[in-house]
Amino acid sequence: MHIPDEIVGQGEAVRLLGREMASGKMSHAYLLWGPRGSGKMALARRLALAANCTPSAARGGASGGAQSGEDAPLRYCGECPNCEKIAKGVHPDVRVVAPEGDTIKIGQIREMKWRIALKPNEASIKTWIIDDADRMTEEAQNCLLKVLEEPPGDSLIILLSEDPGMMLPTISSRCHEVRLNAVGITELAEWAEAEFDIEPQRAKLLATLSEGRPGRVAALAGDDEYFKVRDRIISTVRRVVLCGDGSEALAASEDLLDQLKKAYTQAMDGGGSPELLEISSSMGACDLMAGWFRDLFILSITGDESLIINLDHIMDIRQDAARIEPSLLSRWAVKAMQTAQALRKSANPRLAMDDLFLSLALRE
Numbered sequence: 001m002h003i004p005d006e007i008v009g010q011g012e013a014v015r016l017l018g019r020e021m022a023s024g025k026m027s028h029a030y031l032l033w034g035p036r037g038s039g040k041m042a043l044a045r046r047l048a049l050a051a052n053c054t055p056s057a058a059r060g061g062a063s064g065g066a067q068s069g070e071d072a073p074l075r076y077c078g079e080c081p082n083c084e085k086i087a088k089g090v091h092p093d094v095r096v097v098a099p100e101g102d103t104i105k106i107g108q109i110r111e112m113k114w115r116i117a118l119k120p121n122e123a124s125i126k127t128w129i130i131d132d133a134d135r136m137t138e139e140a141q142n143c144l145l146k147v148l149e150e151p152p153g154d155s156l157i158i159l160l161s162e163d164p165g166m167m168l169p170t171i172s173s174r175c176h177e178v179r180l181n182a183v184g185i186t187e188l189a190e191w192a193e194a195e196f197d198i199e200p201q202r203a204k205l206l207a208t209l210s211e212g213r214p215g216r217v218a219a220l221a222g223d224d225e226y227f228k229v230r231d232r233i234i235s236t237v238r239r240v241v242l243c244g245d246g247s248e249a250l251a252a253s254e255d256l257l258d259q260l261k262k263a264y265t266q267a268m269d270g271g272g273s274p275e276l277l278e279i280s281s282s283m284g285a286c287d288l289m290a291g292w293f294r295d296l297f298i299l300s301i302t303g304d305e306s307l308i309i310n311l312d313h314i315m316d317i318r319q320d321a322a323r324i325e326p327s328l329l330s331r332w333a334v335k336a337m338q339t340a341q342a343l344r345k346s347a348n349p350r351l352a353m354d355d356l357f358l359s360l361a362l363r364e
C-alpha cells in the first residue's frame, strides 16, 4: 500500500488531529467525511501510523515521513516494525472493514467488536477503519453503537463516509467529526505534477476533471481506458451536433450505447476504476455531455478559456463554440443533465439517449 507523504489539501485536518494526538486528547472514534477521493483513507492510515509508530532512539525519533520539521503533525518514522506493517497493510492490529457486496453486515461489526476488546498484539492502539461506513446495515450500526458507547481503552475507530446523513445520528454524535473539503485546483495540479511526474498541462486537466479530489486524480493519472471512452463520447456528440439528420442521430445513439455497454462490461470484469465505470455508464456519458456543452456555452459567452473543464479539447471547443448559438448550448447542457437524472431514476437508456441526440441533431 502506498502511503503518501503528504495528504494534499487537508493540512487543516492533519494539524487538528496532530494537535489532539500530541496533547493526549485523542478521541476513541473519528468520523472523517467528505467526497470520494478527498483523502479520507489516506488520513485514516496516517492516524494509524502516527498512533502506533514506535521509533527507536537510534533512528532519531519520528520524522513524519517527508514532513519533517517543527510543524509536522501526525508524525511517523516509516521504518519501525509498526510503520512497516501498517504501510504494507499487514498489521494485525490495524484493520479495515469495507462493504461485502453492497453493505457492511452485522457479522463484520460483531467480529470487530470481539477483536477490539482483546489486548493489542503489537500496536499500542488497535485501529479499525470502517470504509463507506454509511453502508452499514441498521443492525450493523446498532452493533457499532454499543462499541462506541463503551470503547475499549486502547482502541481507535475511524469511520469514513461520503454521506454521514445516511447513518443513525447517534453514531455520528459519538464520533469526533472531521470534514474533508475539495482541494483547490492550483494546489491539486501542483501536487499531481510532482506526484505522478507529468506535464503541468496534463496535471491541470486531471485536477480540473477531478473536481478537487486527489484520489480521483490518482485514479485518472494511469487510466488510459477512461480517456479512450471519454474521447469516444466527445467525438460522437460533436458529430451528432453537426450532422443535422435525425436518422444519423439515432444510429449514433445506438452505436454509442453499444460501445459504452462493452466498455462497462470490460471494466467490471477487469476491475476498472470507479471513474471508468462511471463514464462508461449512460448517465456518466450524459454528465460528460452536459459538461461539454457547459464548456462551449461558457467560452462563447465569456471568451475566458481559464473556465474550461475539458482543457485537452480546447481546439474543438473553440471551433464548436463559434458555430453554435449560445441559447442552444445552454438548452443542451440542461437537457443532457436532465437526461442523466432520468437515467439515474431508471429511464430506458435507448429512449433517453435517442431523445437527447435527436434534439442535438435537429437543433431543438
Ligand SMILES: [Zn+2]
Residues within 6 Å of the ligand: 052, 053, 054, 055, 076, 077, 078, 079, 080, 081, 082, 083, 084
Ligand atoms: Zn514508525
